[in-house]
Amino acid sequence: xxxxxxxxxxxxxxxxxxxxxxxxxxxxxxxSTIDSTFVESWKKVAxxxxxxxxxxxxxxxxxxxxxxxxxxxxVNFVLPYASELSGxxxxxxxxxATTGQMGVLPGHVPTIAELKPGIMSVHEGTDxxxxxxxxxxxxxxxxxxxxxxAVEAVPLENIDPSxxxxxxxxxxxxxxxxxxxxxxxxxxxxxxVHSAMNAALTG
Amino acid sequence: MASTAAVPFWRAAGMTxxxxxxxxxxxxxxxxxxxxKAEALNREKVHFSLSKWAGGKxxxxxxxxxxxxx
Numbered sequence: 001x002x003x004x005x006x007x008x009x010x011x012x013x014x015x016x017x018x019x020x021x022x023x024x025x026x027x028x029x030x031x032s033t034i035d036s037t038f039v040e041s042w043k044k045v046a047x048x049x050x051x052x053x054x055x056x057x058x059x060x061x062x063x064x065x066x067x068x069x070x071x072x073x074x075v076n077f078v079l080p081y082a083s084e085l086s087g088x089x090x091x092x093x094x095x096x097a098t099t100g101q102m103g104v105l106p107g108h109v110p111t112i113a114e115l116k117p118g119i120m121s122v123h124e125g126t127d128x129x130x131x132x133x134x135x136x137x138x139x140x141x142x143x144x145x146x147x148x149x150a151v152e153a154v155p156l157e158n159i160d161p162s163x164x165x166x167x168x169x170x171x172x173x174x175x176x177x178x179x180x181x182x183x184x185x186x187x188x189x190x191x192x193v194h195s196a197m198n199a200a201l202t203g
Numbered sequence: 204m205a206s207t208a209a210v211p212f213w214r215a216a217g218m219t220x221x222x223x224x225x226x227x228x229x230x231x232x233x234x235x236x237x238x239x240k241a242e243a244l245n246r247e248k249v250h251f252s253l254s255k256w257a258g259g260k261x262x263x264x265x266x267x268x269x270x271x272x273x
Contacts (some may be wrong), residue, residue, distance in 0.1 A: 081246060117227055134227040152228035152243075154235060163234040185216035189223060193230045 069107030092123040117196040168194035
């Protein structure tokens, strides 16, 4: 849809203006031709100097989307203090997006998903690795690369169920007793995170 | 484009995403088993020195060592 918009935009711009040198696409599209009228006027004024570079000339072209859907998904799963998975080729990842558990297969439509506290599972053949993610984002690119970033992600075995129960009870109580908006929000976050951990351990 | 999209409850209460995310991370860290919990809390400690300035000169600095969740 966005590629069409670029074409329509450039068509309307070119029709509407007579003075503008080139019709520009979106800034994310690296232009294949340099602005020739500018380069010519520059050479007239300063023939011994190279024309100035524009930011787009330093940009690497966007990685091309393969014409056929790749068989594997490349996952980069990073935390602020460690890189859990780096360029790992897997079959599927299920991420806990705010809109629900999202299954990501190779060739998934490019998406940016905000993650909620929940389980992220990485499927490779018959192996499944599960992590509890506190929150973060998942960027799914057109070339079947998934960048998942989280602040804290732990394997499920490292979570202590008794502490989860205690925390859940504590925050439920705080939610009932909260007065200001901020206190209510903090208590609500506590309840949500602990319920998610509870569900992760029991589900 | 709708600029009246539903805001999450924490943003409605005046919290930013970073604050929300850090609170979630701290809650998860507090529910870990030992020794993972000690490692995580150790990793997240910050030490910094703070000095107020008055009349162009720094006053005596205060050293702070914050543990997360504080």
